[in-house]
Amino acid sequence: MSRATTIKEALHRWSEQNEGADPTQAKDIQLQFQWPPIEKMDGTLSSLVACEKLSLSTNMIDKIVGVSGMKNLRIxxxxxxxxxxxxxxxxxxxxxxxxxxxxxxxxxLKGVESLKRLKVLYIGNNSIREWGEFNRLQSVATLEDLLFLGNPLVENIDETAYVREIQKRLPALKKLDGENLLTEDD
Structure with a gap:
């Protein structure tokens, strides 16, 4: 198989596709579907100081690294x-x-508690099996929209019980799996 695309190479391609734009000044950078796929995030990402939205979806990345310099990243x-x-x-x-x-x-979900402004978390179809892990989300007071279906934790629970359990653990949640949640005020 051919070797993986590096972040540097992907940013070079991005620049070419965007009429020579400087990625360090761009607010929205899309690096999904690289071929060959990106396998590693690296410190090159920290040069993207203006970036507010970064997509690295549909690659072969196994760890989150190199993002510490991205001081404006919102998505x-x-x-x-x-x-x-x-x-x-x-x-x-x-x-x-x-x-x-x-x-x-x-x-x-260790690490999620550090996300002080997180409003939207789409973490469906992963391998979360325990309510103890799920409960880490309780420390994210700003969370409003959660996509969680497809995790082993909720495979064998009926929908009503699932929604009730999530609402009990995350009472401020407004949206679950794409559906608006009714609150006491509604």
């Missing part, structure tokens, strides 16, 4: 990769508002 899309944990996400704790990380291999 990070890492769906459809091989990521096993949220380690490395902590450096985005003050800015990240949306994390799209469905279809990975995440089984632990």
């Amino acid at each position: 990070l899309s890492l769906a459809r990769n091989y990521i096993k944990s949220l380690n490395g996400i902590e450096s985005l704790g003050e800015t990240l508002e949306e994390l799209w990380i469905s279809y990975n291999q995440i089984d632990k």
